[in-house]
Amino acid sequence: MIFSIPNLLTPEELTEITTTLAEAEFVDGKLTAGWHAKLVKNNQQLKQGTTQVKKLKEKVVSALNRNALFQTAIHPKAIHSLLFSRYQVGMSYDRHVDNAFMGSSTIYRSDVSFTLFLQSSATYEGGELIIESADDEKAYKLDAGAAIVYPSTTLHRVEKVTKGTRLVVVGWVQSLIREASEREILFDLETARRSIFAREGKTSEFDLLSKSIANLLRKWGDI
Ligand SMILES: O=C(O)CCC(=O)C(=O)O
Numbered sequence: 001m002i003f004s005i006p007n008l009l010t011p012e013e014l015t016e017i018t019t020t021l022a023e024a025e026f027v028d029g030k031l032t033a034g035w036h037a038k039l040v041k042n043n044q045q046l047k048q049g050t051t052q053v054k055k056l057k058e059k060v061v062s063a064l065n066r067n068a069l070f071q072t073a074i075h076p077k078a079i080h081s082l083l084f085s086r087y088q089v090g091m092s093y094d095r096h097v098d099n100a101f102m103g104s105s106t107i108y109r110s111d112v113s114f115t116l117f118l119q120s121s122a123t124y125e126g127g128e129l130i131i132e133s134a135d136d137e138k139a140y141k142l143d144a145g146a147a148i149v150y151p152s153t154t155l156h157r158v159e160k161v162t163k164g165t166r167l168v169v170v171g172w173v174q175s176l177i178r179e180a181s182e183r184e185i186l187f188d189l190e191t192a193r194r195s196i197f198a199r200e201g202k203t204s205e206f207d208l209l210s211k212s213i214a215n216l217l218r219k220w221g222d223i
């Protein structure tokens with residue numbers, strides 16, 4: 001399931017992050033790419049390791065943690081490996097799949113990828129995130145503060161920026177439910193359960209759906 005989250009960040013958070021980034025030091029994006037992604041990754045990313053960067057990452061993680069859609073659809077176990085990426089004119093990230101395992105002292109699995117857009121789409125040209133499916137591909141370029149969330153299993157790319165600057169946060173999630181198809185079933189059941197509850201309260205159908213959801217979480221949960 002691919003979905004977008006409009007207004008993941010508040011306007012104040014967005015301003016705070018972009019103001020900090022305007023002054024910050026960026027380095028070559030190849031530093032964090034796997035050996036084959038290095039061949040196609042041509043962008044810049046915020047230098048890691050400072051307390052300032054840690055604070056920025058915490059802001060993004062807490063925005064994801066308070067977002068009901070993200071929580072219900074993804075069941076995050078760990079939100080990890082966040083990068084602040086910048087693409088200037090001529091930069092792109094060609095077709096690749098994300099590494100399955102990330103991190104050094106702690107190893108995380110990437111089940112879900114996300115891109116949080118920090119720049120209004122009107123301020124730059126190109127820079128669409130293209131996600132491939134079996135017989136099609138789709139382009140995503142969202143408003144500032146919005147995020148696109150997609151399975152890490154896909155081939156995807158970022159088109160060359162031809163004008164202006166593309167600024168995004170990318171990150172990955174290890175989910176408590178590792179299969180995308182199982183996450184989708186749970187999301188649909190949860191949506192149905194909530195709408196039954198809103199309409200009719202705690203009926204016996206609601207109880208049966210609650211039982212099924214809890215038992216599927218036990219069955220599929222990877223804790
Ligand atoms: O910038 C994006 O939208 C995605 C970048 C990407 O694919 C990656 O960092 O692995």
Ligand SMILES: [Fe+2]
Nearest residue numbers: 096097098156
């Ligand atoms: Fe990627």
